Amino acid sequence: MNTAAARLEDDASAEISDMLRRSVQDFGALHPGVARTRRHRDLEPGYDATIWRAMAQAGWTGIAIPETSGGLDLGLAEICIVAEELAADLAPEPFGPATVAALAIARGDNATLRERLLPQIVSGDIIPALAWQEGSNTIDALAPSVRLAPISKGGLTLSGTKRFVPAAAGATGFAVTAETADGPSIVWVARDAAGLSMRGDLCIDGSWLQTVVFDGVELTSGDVIASPTATGPLLTRLVDEAAVIGAAELLGVIRAAFDRTHSYLGQRAQFGRPIGGFQVLQHRLVDLWMQRELVRALLDEAIEACVGDDAEKRARAASAVKAKASAAALANGRQSIQLHGAIGYADEHDIGLYLKRAIVKSAWMGGAPVHRRRLARFYGYSGQE
Amino acid sequence: MEAIARDPRDMNALRDEEFRAELRAFLHAAYPEHLRYLDRRPTIAEIRPWLDALARKGWLAPHWPREHGGMGLSIGKYLIYYDELGRHGTGRLPDHAIHLLGPLLIRYGTDAQKARFLPGIAEGREIWCQGYSEPGAGSDLASLRTEAVLNGDDFVVTGQKIWTSMAPHADWIFMLVRTNKAVPQQAGISFLLADMKTPGITVRPIMNLKGESEFAEVFFDGARVPCENLVGEIDKGWTMAKSLLGDERITLGSPRQSAYALERLELLARETASLADAAFVDRLTQLRLDLVALEASFRRYVGMAEKGQRLGPDVSMLKVWATELFQRITAEMVELGGELGGFKRAVQFEASTVDVMNQYLEATPPTIYGGSNEIQRNILAKAVLGLPG
Numbered sequence: 029m030n031t032a033a034a035r036l037e038d039d040a041s042a043e044i045s046d047m048l049r050r051s052v053q054d055f056g057a058l059h060p061g062v063a064r065t066r067r068h069r070d071l072e073p074g075y076d077a078t079i080w081r082a083m084a085q086a087g088w089t090g091i092a093i094p095e096t097s098g099g100l101d102l103g104l105a106e107i108c109i110v111a112e113e114l115a116a117d118l119a120p121e122p123f124g125p126a127t128v129a130a131l132a133i134a135r136g137d138n139a140t141l142r143e144r145l146l147p148q149i150v151s152g153d154i155i156p157a158l159a160w161q162e163g164s165n166t167i168d169a170l171a172p173s174v175r176l177a178p179i180s181k182g183g184l185t186l187s188g189t190k191r192f193v194p195a196a197a198g199a200t201g202f203a204v205t206a207e208t209a210d211g212p213s214i215v216w217v218a219r220d221a222a223g224l225s226m227r228g229d230l231c232i233d234g235s236w237l238q239t240v241v242f243d244g245v246e247l248t249s250g251d252v253i254a255s256p257t258a259t260g261p262l263l264t265r266l267v268d269e270a271a272v273i274g275a276a277e278l279l280g281v282i283r284a285a286f287d288r289t290h291s292y293l294g295q296r297a298q299f300g301r302p303i304g305g306f307q308v309l310q311h312r313l314v315d316l317w318m319q320r321e322l323v324r325a326l327l328d329e330a331i332e333a334c335v336g337d338d339a340e341k342r343a344r345a346a347s348a349v350k351a352k353a354s355a356a357a358l359a360n361g362r363q364s365i366q367l368h369g370a371i372g373y374a375d376e377h378d379i380g381l382y383l384k385r386a387i388v389k390s391a392w393m394g395g396a397p398v399h400r401r402r403l404a405r406f407y408g409y410s411g412q413e
Numbered sequence: 414m415e416a417i418a419r420d421p422r423d424m425n426a427l428r429d430e431e432f433r434a435e436l437r438a439f440l441h442a443a444y445p446e447h448l449r450y451l452d453r454r455p456t457i458a459e460i461r462p463w464l465d466a467l468a469r470k471g472w473l474a475p476h477w478p479r480e481h482g483g484m485g486l487s488i489g490k491y492l493i494y495y496d497e498l499g500r501h502g503t504g505r506l507p508d509h510a511i512h513l514l515g516p517l518l519i520r521y522g523t524d525a526q527k528a529r530f531l532p533g534i535a536e537g538r539e540i541w542c543q544g545y546s547e548p549g550a551g552s553d554l555a556s557l558r559t560e561a562v563l564n565g566d567d568f569v570v571t572g573q574k575i576w577t578s579m580a581p582h583a584d585w586i587f588m589l590v591r592t593n594k595a596v597p598q599q600a601g602i603s604f605l606l607a608d609m610k611t612p613g614i615t616v617r618p619i620m621n622l623k624g625e626s627e628f629a630e631v632f633f634d635g636a637r638v639p640c641e642n643l644v645g646e647i648d649k650g651w652t653m654a655k656s657l658l659g660d661e662r663i664t665l666g667s668p669r670q671s672a673y674a675l676e677r678l679e680l681l682a683r684e685t686a687s688l689a690d691a692a693f694v695d696r697l698t699q700l701r702l703d704l705v706a707l708e709a710s711f712r713r714y715v716g717m718a719e720k721g722q723r724l725g726p727d728v729s730m731l732k733v734w735a736t737e738l739f740q741r742i743t744a745e746m747v748e749l750g751g752e753l754g755g756f757k758r759a760v761q762f763e764a765s766t767v768d769v770m771n772q773y774l775e776a777t778p779p780t781i782y783g784g785s786n787e788i789q790r791n792i793l794a795k796a797v798l799g800l801p802g
Contacts, residue, residue: 290798305801310794311787317798318730325709348705397695404698409688 069234073198666731
């Protein structure tokens with residue numbers, strides 16, 4: 029491609045990105061996420077189902093789903109824009125986790141199941157959740173202990189326990205990773221399947237992480253989303269992409285908390301002048317701003333790395349941005365409270381909501397220590413992958 | 414070495430990899446092997462062959478326009494140029510005039526000044542030092558007091574400059590002087606060029622923490638400087654000097670020094686069998702991650718500059734992050750080394766050498782020069798974040 033054509037293409041894609049970003053921001057102005065986070069916190073499912081419908085109307089539930097199934101068929105860059113902006117608005121709806129679950133289904137090798145589920149995900153009739161995790165502090169999705177075993181011709185049974193499934197209380201079905209005799213696979217389980225039970229742990233931001241127990245849930249081979257041959261590469265890529273989406277959400281939270289803190293420093297007066305005029309506070313705010321810029325630069329590179337086929341490059345870039353974003357979000361949240369002073373510790377002020385969201389989101393798809401451990405292996409500092 | 418002829422080509426026409434290959438070939442042919450990865454700044458005599466080789470090739474002033482004897486490199490190629498010099502471990506050139514004076518003369522100098530001074534800089538014949546800081550004017554540079562009073566056809570200069578790198582070896586000094594005391598500080602400063610052999614100029618070297626006399630004090634005791642050596646209009650020196658804080662600022666935020674220091678830290682870790690220590694491995698990983706973040710941010714700004722966007726004051730974040738990371742890496746080296754960390758000379762292992770203290774001390778001034786990091790944060794707070802003065 030010549031330079032002029034490449035520039036045109038760049039400009040066109042930048043324009044789509046800007047439009048998408050603005051439309052999410054407009055949505056937030058109309059339906060402020062902070063208010064919903066307050067209204068729905070500590071209640072199941074933790075978010076507003078009618079708003080999820082509105083998001084479906086906007087097309088975001090189908091952002092990663094092929095056009096043939098009614099989706100927008102956009103890439104990771106666009107997913108990250110929506111994730112970042114919704115997180116900046118503190119919207120409690122599970123856009124990130126549900127999109128990751130939709131990606132798992134869309135990339136499975138069961139065409140019939142895809143054709144059945146995807147249009148309903150796009151329309152908002154199905155809210156999918158991906159149940160892959162069993163232990164805490166891990167991003168290893170390839171060795172599930174949940175088992176999927178044959179019981180009859182075409183009949184299967186699913187047994188075991190998944191943990192830390194985000195926003196699952198409102199999910200209408202689960203994409204569950206399970207070990208079979210031929211290796212890990214992914215299977216679809218409806219929320220109301222016999223033998224499925226859930227218990228929620230309430231998180232500090234008012235959302236829930238569910239423990240989902242499968243006690244001999246009966247399924248058929250038609251419920252298998254991804255066969256053992258498809259599952260390995262699918263999950264390897266998806267875990268990295270999900271970490272990048274998580275980082276985009278954290279960047280949104282960081283940005284919003286920063287903006288609020290910045291504006292507070294310009295308004296709050298002590299000793300006869302705005303406290304934003306004091307050098308020590310200016311320098312702290314500059315340090316927070318720098319962290320935000322570093323996360324932004326790593327995010328852009330991680331999105332680019334995910335487009336390519338170099339698996340190690342992708343994994344390194346994903347872990348780099350998630351490690352940095354998780355740590356920066358926690359530090360940014362804490363410092364935002366400090367810079368607000370006593371009002372920052374008051375529940376009536378919103379700044380605390382950002383810290384709480386940062387705490388919960390920083391752990392999703394691996395916190396900083398998890399990703400630093402993986403990076404240490406990539407960098408050759410500890411035992412190889 | 415075979416004779417080097419001036420290279421007439423426009424290097425911007427080369428692909429990046431071709432340009433790197435050309436630079437590497439030239440470095441291998443022309444840079445003295447025994448001066449690679451030197452743990453001190455080379456003397457003028459030591460670096461002279463390399464200086465001359467670059468000058469003959471026409472490669473001494475990478476970012477000057479070609480009609481003034483420079484290479485006319487784009488910002489991308491310019492950064493590649495310094496990256497390759499850094500990778501080869503070349504010693505620092507006496508480059509103040511190349512970076513600061515040349516661009517200023519090209520923009521504000523008279524034709525006579527350009528004709529008189531630019532060739533001497535681009536050909537490496539005249540060594541320049543920079544006279545900005547004074548004992549009472551460091552971060553608050555605009556309060557400088559070295560005075561230039563017009564007397565007949567000369568300025569009579571009286572006062573003192575300090576932290577003047579290369580002053581003992583310089584032929585010329587470019588300096589900021591006070592020419593008007595009746596106006597606000599910034600409005601009474603002019604930009605002047607002085608021959609270091611001028612009667613009334615004396616130099617006293619200052620030893621730095623590494624034990625090198627790298628910088629100096631320069632005293633002016635009624636030194637007469639011809640008024641044709643005034644660059645630009647009188648009292649406009651501050652504005653001119655500030656206007657040159659352009660795209661070149663990005664080089665202060667280059668990840669190269671931190672990347673090299675991290676390699677040395679990794680080597681030290683292997684030599685001291687420290688990778689068995691999980692706490693150290695996590696700290697090391699964190700440093701590497703911070704370097705990866707710096708590199709990503711650096712590429713982001715390079716990409717913006719390559720698209721022709723003028724870089725804003727936010728680019729200062731690179732300088733702050735890069736220089737502080739360089740310090741954190743080298744602090745880790747000293748701590749990890751234990752007793753070895755305090756060795757004055759490079760630490761010798763059976764198969765390798767690690768210049769712990771050199772790296773540590775090298776990392777010390779970058780947070781101070783080029784506008785201290787505290788000043789950079791002030792600038793970021795006001796110019797980027799719009800916080801009140």
